[in-house]
Amino acid sequence: MRLNDFLTRELDGRGVVDNKRDVLPEEFFKDPTKYIRDKGALNEIQASGRYLSMKRAVKGEVIFDEDIRKLCDKGVNSLPGWSLAAAEVKAAVHNSNKHFLNAAAEEVRNPTTTSAPEKLEGLYESVHNARRSHAVELPDGVERKKTGTGMGVHEGKPEQSWKYREADDAIEENDAVQQFGVEHLPC
Template sequence: MKEKDTITPLARGIPNGVLTQVPTEARREAAERLRRTQEMEFTPSTTIQDVLFKGRARVKEKKLNDFLTRELDGRGVVATSRSVLLKEFSKDPNKYIRDKGALKEIQISDAYARMERAVREEMDLEEVVSKLSDKGVSNLLGWSEAAASVKKTVHEITKQSLDAALLSGEESNDDYYADIPGGTLRVCVQCELASCGGNSWWRGDGNGSEGGETETVMDVQRSWQHPRKG
């Protein structure tokens, strides 16, 4: 049986349970995103993507019909568009909702404006991640070592976000663990090289002292830490 390209002007045919469930799910998602952001700890290995997106779900990857159902009470829902993502819809809305009256009603809504803004922001951030990756910058350590010419290619607001994450990581009270050949290195991040001598230890692969642990004093300074003045 062939599907009809039928537009649902209102929420007819959608169970009440689904509609009442939508706000609850949206609130849960928002609360979860907030929790992840608040609990996020930055280290030199934190990726640029994680810093910029802060663990949030991508709006552009959500399905068009889900958005219309949740945010607009089902207005404009089309059976043939159930697999269409918002990133595709935002590029050419007329392709997926051909009823001009219904589309206009959708486009003047606050929900559509928020969605369009979020999708555009996500696309811009992904472009930043891609450009920095092409320059060899994929995490905060790479950002700290990036040349000024590379950083100038990033929008000022984005640059501030990356710098703030870098500073937050520097002020962390936790040690930083890094995998190195033959073991795992723990670097002290509470103190600077001048005050602690860069003492670190590594857990070896069994070739060191008894139990495979070797105490080693290493001249390790966090390359992402700004040097002292004076």
């Protein structure tokens, strides 16, 4: 996200800069006065909660990127590599990232989550145990009188109730009613 995107989306366009000064947020937060010269607009922007939230998020990303770069320079590019890294390599990483990496490495060593299937309960169970069925018209007789609707439910897939015919290079339904609907008037 670029500076103008942030200002437009989060701050209703206050302080939008010309395209030559539209930069990534990390550049903007290094020196905001370089990009927004109107002191009143800058003060209003800096007082907003959204600005402060974005500043914290960008700072966290910058620190994370620095730590990744340091670790890669030392040859640490995986969780097992982190587990085996020397103490001085780990000491160079910021505490928040260090705690995250330690927790992730511990989870790999001793998983606390299970992958066993869980029994679904309640409404979801009906979806889980669903069977295919379809409605059919019942013939005249006792069954039709029992339902009162003339319809019944049968399990399984329905029989194919329509026929196809070849038409040039395509296959189409052989049903005049569905092939030729009501004509529409031109608008």
